[in-house]
Amino acid sequence: MNDKIEKRIQGGIKRYQTVLRNAKTKDVNESDTVVIITDMLNDIFGYDKYCEITSEFAIKKTYCDLAIILNDKVKLLVECKAIGMDLKEEHVKQACDYASNLGIDWTILSNGQYWRVYKMIFSKPVTRELVYEFNFLELSSKRKSDLEELYYLTKEAVTKSKLEEYYYQRQIISKHFIGQLLSTELIADVVRRQLRKISPKIKIDNKQIIELIENDILKREIIEGETAEITRKRVNKALRDINRKSNKKQKVEISN
Numbered sequence: 001m002n003d004k005i006e007k008r009i010q011g012g013i014k015r016y017q018t019v020l021r022n023a024k025t026k027d028v029n030e031s032d033t034v035v036i037i038t039d040m041l042n043d044i045f046g047y048d049k050y051c052e053i054t055s056e057f058a059i060k061k062t063y064c065d066l067a068i069i070l071n072d073k074v075k076l077l078v079e080c081k082a083i084g085m086d087l088k089e090e091h092v093k094q095a096c097d098y099a100s101n102l103g104i105d106w107t108i109l110s111n112g113q114y115w116r117v118y119k120m121i122f123s124k125p126v127t128r129e130l131v132y133e134f135n136f137l138e139l140s141s142k143r144k145s146d147l148e149e150l151y152y153l154t155k156e157a158v159t160k161s162k163l164e165e166y167y168y169q170r171q172i173i174s175k176h177f178i179g180q181l182l183s184t185e186l187i188a189d190v191v192r193r194q195l196r197k198i199s200p201k202i203k204i205d206n207k208q209i210i211e212l213i214e215n216d217i218l219k220r221e222i223i224e225g226e227t228a229e230i231t232r233k234r235v236n237k238a239l240r241d242i243n244r245k246s247n248k249k250q251k252v253e254i255s256n
Helices: 003-026 030-043 089-102 144-151 155-159 162-172 175-182 185-198 206-217 226-255
Strands: 053-059 062-070 073-080 106-110 114-121 127-135
Touching (some): 089 114, 127 144, 127 162, 175 185, 175 226, 185 206
Parallel strands (some): 073 106
16 A cells, blocks of 8 residues: 555545544435445545446346446445444345345445445355454544555555455464364374374374364364355365475476
8 A cells, every 4th residue: 555545545534534423413314325435435445436436236127326347347336324224134135145146256335334345255155254344433544454444445456456365364364264274184294293203102193183173173163064165175275276386396496
C-alpha cells in the first residue's frame, strides 16, 4: 500500500465515520444506505462510481445492490442493508447466493457500519467462508491493521489479487490447515525422529503417530467434515508443489 492509497483510506475513515453516524441517528432507509456505500466504494476504495460500480445488477431474475466491474469482469458483489438493520443469516445467504449463481468468488454484505467479506468455495456443494469483517465506526485511521483491512478491498488490491493472497495467508495459519498439516507423513517423520532421539529403543511408525494425532490430539472438527476435506486437499497440493520445486532444483544442481 503506497502513501497515496494510505492517505485516501485515512481521509475516508474520518469523513465517512461522521456520515455513517449521522445516517444511523436518522435511521436512513436501504436506498439511502446504498448511496452512502457507493460513495465509500468511490472515495475510499478507489472505484469509479460512474464506470466501475453498477447498481441493481441483474442476476437471473433477481438483483444485487452493487457490482464492482473491472475490465468487463465482475470482481465483487456488494449486497446492502439499511444502516439500522442487523445483518442476519438470511442476508448472508442472499448475498452469497448471488455470487454462487454468477460464479463470483467474492461478495460483501454491508449496512455501511458493518462489513462482512465472504469467499465462495466452488466445491460440491458450493460453500462460503467469512474471510473477515469489521465495524467501520470502530476503525482508527492511525491503526495499521485497520488500514490494511480496508486496503484489501480497494481497486488497487483487487486488481493485483491482493485479496486472494490475503485469504490464502489466513488459510495457512488457520487451525484447519495446521491440523491437516500435523496429520501428514512429513510431520510424522519429524515426530518419529525426535521420539527416537529421546528414546532410541522406541518402536513406532508414521501410521501410529498419525493415528495418535488424529484420534487423541486433534478435535473432530479439524479432521472431519467438509471444511476438513477441502483443507486436506489444499495441504496436499501445497506439499506436492513444494516437492515438485525441490526435485526440479535438485535436477538443475545435478545437471550443473
